[in-house]
Amino acid sequence: MPPTETTQKSPRRVLITGTAGFIGFHLAQLLLAEGFQVHGYDGMTDYYDVNLKRRRHQMLLLHPGFQATEGMLEDEEKLWSVAARFQPEVIVHLAAQAGVRYSLENPRAYLDSNVIGTLNVMEAARKLGVGHLLMASTSSVYGANEDMPFTEVEKANTQLTIYAATKKANESMGHSYAHLWDLPTTMFRFFTVYGPWGRPDLALFKFVDAILDGRPIDIYNHGEMYRDFTYVADLVRAIRLLIDAPPVRPTSRDEIEEGDSLSPVAPFRVVNIGNSDKVRLLDFIDAIEDELGIKAVRNYMPMQPGDVPATWADASLLQRLTGYRPQTDFRDGIAQFVAWFRDYHQK
Template sequence: MRNILITGTAGFIGFHLAQLLLTEGFRVHGYDGMTDYYDVTLKRCRHNILMQNQGFSATEALLEDRAHLETVFDVFRPDAVIHLAAQAGVRYSLENPRAYLDSNVIGTFNVMEAARRLEVRHLLIASTSSVYGANDEMPFLETEKADTQLTIYAATKKAAESMAHAYAHLWGMPTTMLRFFTVYGAWGRPDLALYKFVDAILDGRSIDIYNNGEMFRDFTYVEDLVRGIRLLVDAVPERPASKDAIVPGDSLSPVAPFRVVNIGNSNKVRLLDFINAIEDCLGKRAIRNYMPIQMGDVPATWADSELLQRLTGYRPQTDFRDGIARFVEWFRDYYGK
């Protein structure tokens, strides 16, 4: 598989994934709507860096523009598609839920239709740990039921998983759903906690700490995450001959070439410890504003990454302190702070 189409290449994860694939000699075409959910200048900076590689090309259009999307598929003829573009952000889904339906449901449907029509060899779609919702058995396993989503964002991602399973069953399209756990790192989104904390602390502004800091997250460094995605491109699911043929612990569907895979650091970190590490890295204390838990938030996430390791021989391992230091180095350089 040499031609890979990635949706969302001007985004945080898509940018890093495209960089990795380009260094390995793949031809990458990016598809990005350049929406103004956050600073478009940051998105354009990412794309400008990618454009310096002759193996990269890009289209600027919305996923909802089905005709434009299908034309791109027809011209580029991807072997694999990695669908990362989405309306992100748990909290923003409380303010503008329709944006999530348009992008995460309609947009994903259009990607699946285009991939089905061209019979791509592997379709990989970004999901989220938020689909585990009210589940409280941890670490989260892909084989657990995930039927209790707590936000529209999570619900649209679970809807995408359900649609993708139906397409894999009906059309035999090999599909892998990627459940991400609290991704952070250089070139991160301004709405992510690490970005907001570093920016506020350096400027002497207070930071909001929800649930009085009693939150736990499985922080996953972005370069670890995209390495996992890259390796999963080659782990193409196949429809099993029978239920008995599925290895215990594998989320492979008994009726479709479809699998769900967690990509997380498998290390539950207390939010207050994360903030302490940021302060140590910056050499400056935060002004802390402790607040109750926000609507739709879950107090903890924690990934079981055994399946990822079994399929690829790899699991994320960057310590959150090292990841924070790398982010701060990028942030200071990019903003001159």
């Protein structure tokens, strides 16, 4: 039995950063439905439509188990005051300056939010002695790696954007805190998350919006791109299950099974969360057209700086730890997104 698989009572008080965001909103909904007390912390930045973020929080605030605070991660005093009052048993850190392409335009925003902000979250977790700190990383940390599917135990030292570099820095920071303060920490690497209430800067949202309006869509690398599309409901189910699997510092390297990213010197682990299915971008666009009943006007473009031609997750470690792996077919996920998009935008 791996050192993480201990029988324990599920924690009931969870602080989530980024609850007005796409993934944080869905995770909060899931935990509230299971009877958790959730406190959300979000900066409501204007990187994309703040009205969408407020609508998400309005829905969460209908639940008596949810409280929220608006504040920036960089505001250490405010973040600490919220955490100290709420006394969470678990912290799930999802808030970040997101977006691979925007990091080429405004790299400082990524350092402020993703590095300084994450340090403040880790400090709060350390001071409170939480039972488990879970933090979002990204498949972008694999950078120029070419051996696929990506596994957590392979080296990831060739990040191609500042966004990916800040997330790799978060992993290193998390490991050091886990080692120094015996703080159980799980980093999860997300693979191309999509679904209802998604961000307007994500490809699916942009494609659907443009096709319905008759505008052309930009298709990079002439469509010869492959992504491991992960449906958001599957992703947050995986996070929920990982909450109950805090890593335990091993007493010897012999305890660590082959393929497990558990650190030999800290209660720290990295876990991929992906669908384990490499999908061609052109097939993804075909499925969008089929669901909408409209053909896209396609504008084929070269590869963008910092982009990678393919991502593909090995999710066997997630399945070993939780008994679960994402499996929603991308066509079904697209149908769910289109239904939400038409309802939300009345199109």
